[in-house]
Amino acid sequence: MVIYVNTHAALEQLREHAESLGMQKEEARGPALMIVGPTDVGKSTVCRILCNYAVRVGRTPTFVDLDVGQGSISLPGTVGAHYIEKTADVVEGFEKKSPLVYHFGSLTPSSNIVLYDLLVKQVAEVVAKRRKLSSDANYGGVIINTCGWVKGEGYACLVNAAEQFEVDVVIVLDHERLYNELQRDLPSFVKILHQPKSGGVENRSREMRIAARNAAVHKYFYGTRSHPLYPHSFEVKFEEVAICKIGGDRLPPECLPFGMKVEDHRTKVVKVEPSPSLMHHLVSVSPCANVDQTVLTTSIMGFLVVTAVDMEKRQLTVLSPRPYPLPSKVLILSEVTFVDDKVRT
Structure with a gap:
């Protein structure tokens, strides 16, 4: 020391x-x-x-x-x-x-x-x-x-x-x-x-690192024993959100019109269609009004976890720190996952 x-x-x-x-x-x-x-x-x-x-x-x-x-x-x-x-x-x-x-x-x-x-x-x-x-x-x-x-x-x-x-x-x-x-x-x-x-x-072993990351997400939504938090779970229609991710597929130069340059696919903001693959993924809530390149360098407002995807009803179930409605419609998909094992009634 x-x-x-x-x-x-x-x-x-x-x-x-x-x-x-x-x-x-x-x-x-x-x-x-x-x-x-x-x-x-x-x-x-x-x-x-x-x-x-x-x-x-x-x-x-x-x-x-x-x-x-x-x-x-x-x-x-x-x-x-x-x-x-x-x-x-x-x-x-x-x-x-x-x-x-x-x-x-x-x-x-x-x-x-x-x-x-x-x-x-x-x-x-x-x-x-x-x-x-x-x-x-x-x-x-x-x-x-x-x-x-x-x-x-x-x-x-x-x-x-x-x-x-x-x-x-x-x-x-x-x-x-x-x-x-x-x-x-x-x-x-x-x-x-x-x-x-x-x-x-x-x-720390790989398992300890995973546990630490899960604990960080759990603390964000549920707090600690001394300062517990009570998150909300609710449904959101597909039409109410615009989901995107940062980084898209690389487009070969020969597929572009003459004179156009290849955009760096690694920093391109691309839309994501809702699907069951979103289950358990963390998403960041962006204050941006639309899905465009401003999402890239705009500070985020908070996080949600997608806990269920109903393709028939065209709706997501999300875990949120605040009640419905969402503060913004633009959500950024993360590779980070979290399985919410809390039972809420």
Whole structure:
């Protein structure tokens, strides 16, 4: 724990230095810190500790979570950012009044790297705008959690994230090779530190990861024992919703009219016809009025789970945090699934 106290102290010095420059009318900002490392080295825990320390000394850092598989800001299959004003509750975690959340729709960046990099850029731009509007957010800095994919294209995603967020400090947990590669590839002004993983971190099996993801979705709809939630189940007619997904089939260039270019199918928003295959899938509720490319970079409102599909009656049964009607008709299909085993009467 001493190493994290020292890390916090160093970050606080950077915040104080930025404030002193700001008082002299110079452009300055608090530190942008990115935590990287393979799976099961405690990246999320370090982020949580450093955010808590910052809040305790009166700071309001922005926490960014780019881990689409085991993120802590929202549900699996998303990336997002959250302005931290209170320390995290032991059970509930950080208070999330209005987090910025974007739909990715899968559990690993490798399923659609083009989309992942685009969303990282989108989050970085929104966070940068927030920092320009708020001095507290500016000097509080940014703390970024990342995925555990650190080789090949995964490494390229980390470098891209560092560039988009203009990070000043990178902490590499328990991976000397990654530390050396980042020393080589990131700008010289970026301070790169190598730290050991916490002694309490244990390796998680595939089953444990699946259980953790299911627990996150369950908590979203049903809350915890101390703060239970009571979701609603209701039917929605096919005509009431417009379902889409991000990423379509690739169209061969020879099938296009002369002079037209091939759109990147990986970031194309395409409509999805209701079918039994939607059963148990998570869907994100988008505030967009129609299914078009704006869905891609618009922060989502919340989530539903499709619990039944009746093709004869042309209706879906959904699990929802709020009662009927839906706040928006545009739903984005995710690969993430959740089997709701609660019996409601």
